[in-house]
Amino acid sequence: MNDFDFSSPSRQSAKGVLVLFGLNTYKFIKRSITLLLVFAYSLFQKGSVFGFSINKLILLLIGVILVLLVKAILKYLNFTFYISKDDFHLSTGILKKETVLIPKSKIQNVYIKQNVLQQLINVVQVNVETAGDKSTEISIAALHREKAMQLKAALFSNREAIQLEDTNETEITAAESNVFFKASIKKLLLEGVSQNHLQSFFIIIATIAGLYTNFKDLIKQFKWQNYFGDWFVMDKESFLKTLVLNAFIFVILIIVTFLVSLIKTVIVNYNLKVVDNNKTIEITKGLFNKVSLNLVPSRIQNIQITTNRIKQYFGLHTMNFKQAMVTKKEQKHFAIIGLGKQQIQYLVQRLYNKYNKELEQHKPEHYYKRILILKTIPVIVIINGISFLAIDHYFWLVNIVLIPYIIIAIYWRYKKAYYALDDVYLSIGSGGLLSTTKELLEIHKIQTVSITQSIFQKRRHIASVKVATSSKVVTIPFVKTEEAKTITNYLLYKVESQRLDWM
Amino acid sequence: MFKNEQINLEELPTVDTVTYTSISKTYLKVLLANRIIVFSIMLIALFLMKAYANNINFERSFSIFVIALLVVFVLNIILTILSFSKRQYALRTHDIIYTKGLLVNTVTTLPFIRIQHIEISRSFLARKLNLATLNIYSAGSSGENLSIKGLPLEAANRLNDHITSKLNE
Secondary structure (H helix, E strand, O other): OOOOOOOOOEOOOOOHHHHHHHHHHHHHHHHOHHHHHHHHHHHHHHOOEOOEOHHHHHHHHHHHHHHHHHHHHHHHHOOEEEEOOOEEEEEEOOOOOEEEEEEHHHEEEEEEEEOHHHHHOOOEEEEEEEOOOHHHOEEEEEEOHHHHHHHHHHHHHHHHHHHHHHHOOOHHHHOOOEEEEEOOHHHHHHHHHHOOHHHHHHHHHHHHHHHHHHHHHHHHHOOOHHHHHHHHOOOOOHHHHHHHHHHHHHHHHHHHHHHHHHHHHHHHHOOOEEEEOOOOEEEEEOOOOEEEEEEOHHHEEEEEEEEEHHHHHHOOEEEEEEEOOOOHHHHOOOEEEEEOHHHHHHHHHHHOOOOOOOOOOEOOOOHHHHHHHHHHHHHHHHHHHHHHHHHHHHHHHHHHHHHHHHHHHHHHHHHHOEEEEOOOEEEEEEEOOOEEEEEEEEHHHOOEEEEEEEHHHHHOOEEEEEEEOOOOEEEEEEEEHHHHHHHHHHHHHHHHHHOOOOO | OOOOOOOOHHHOOOHHHOOOEEOOOOHHHHHHHHHHHHHHHHHHHHHHHHHHHOOHHHHHOHHHHHHHHHHHHHHHHHHHHHHHOOOEEEEOOOEEEEEEOOOEEEEEEEEHHHEEEEEEEOOHHHHHOOEEEEEEEEOOOHHHOEEEEEEEHHHHHHHHHHHHHHHOO
């Protein structure tokens, strides 16, 4: 293995031109898709676009491709990076030159990614992320895997040196790493089946609506009546036909939703692997977009463990790691699905090694249930209203289903709510009829603590505590005012007396 | 040697025994002026709609709209005046506390060691009335920042200097 020298400015792999060209082309097509389709349509209808003949169009196309290629080459030539003692330097820009400098100690994540094109030509993409905003995110489009690994090691090098001094353990240098968890296809399928399908249902509806607004004009021109004329002819059976058609569309939608969320889960998490690297925990996953990322314990702000009734039956839990200012898109990579109870326990112990599972769980006050019931009144009114418009006299029949559902849901919501607190950690449980969530955080990572109290709560001497870390706000709901104050005082005391860094 | 003594929860410094300082009374003028401007715009929009809509149904229910708007306006003004005295802040050795809200009261505490940066901002009206807003930012998303509005400029500057000196400790 030859060592790469990162101290002098170097470019990415020459194959990077190809990756950049691919990315640019993809972006170009995505941006002008509507226009291109209109052109294609006009080409097939009239044989020309704005009076341009096919030959001229091909020339134009070649021109566009050349421009994209030249741009990719220039971008490649003007993209250099190097590592000095403490910082990562990057210069980019063809006309508008830009130099970015990131102190190694501020790097939060280094991702290794591979999309289909990068997999084909055997290069990897390296993303360097800080806790700053999106615009400071750095992406190196193409590097040889070996070089990428060494770059990652070099970027993390300082920190390891510090940690070594701290622990003074020589074994760590051996860096024994073991694959701790591997999700089998069976597990992924089970996860896919048992997830919240309602979410993907809405995504599909939104996608269809988005496509429709994009291609509205095109669709209109196709004159659907010619193909489906029968459906629109009004006769005696037309009502029944519409009903059957609607039911048919609905069933198809449900099946599509189910399949989409299933396939998505499998593709995103394909070959999910968790490697215990001693200092960090490495997550690798993905079929078309391979991602590999390292979790550094000090960078984790919150841990969230979720499951639902079906998943619980199969022994499946999802673990989410929240970090400061990670974009929504990247955030979802920080999830490990399909974990068993023991594996969850192991991981929690691994990251939060003083965590004691057997802590006393404190419940919210019973008043919480009453407020939850009061909050559902608008929903009940709205549903009754809709039902009144739809089925007239017997509208109250919905309540036979609705009221018991609300009672059961609130019962479970209250049953699953708790908080537990010790010297180092705060854990909060929540959930509803189906889902169960557990939030864990280290007290020294807290940013602010607030007590909120509505006038109704005030009369009953009840308040809620909101605890914010840099990635998320969690709430301890409906405890006695005195208790809320004690919690707040305790948390602030811990944060202010320990004076530990939050990242 | 590292010690780990038991903490007596009763002896911890508590957030509710501090004496709060109120913000400047003149800030109420700013709040009221803002509300009057917003409602005037809404009222003008309503009249314009009446003039240009030419819709019988709309004209019939026009007075109801105006009355509803006025009721909301009066309630809003009353609430603003009543909850104004709840806008208070307090400084402690290691943190700053800000409380506000009548219907939903919140008491937020931000430890100095978690502050990323602070700034003083002054709107047009605030400059006329010699007021200032002190924004204190912690790390992370916007939900975790403190914004103390309607401080007398001199108090804002003093707070700013004090917190800055704490940050450099």
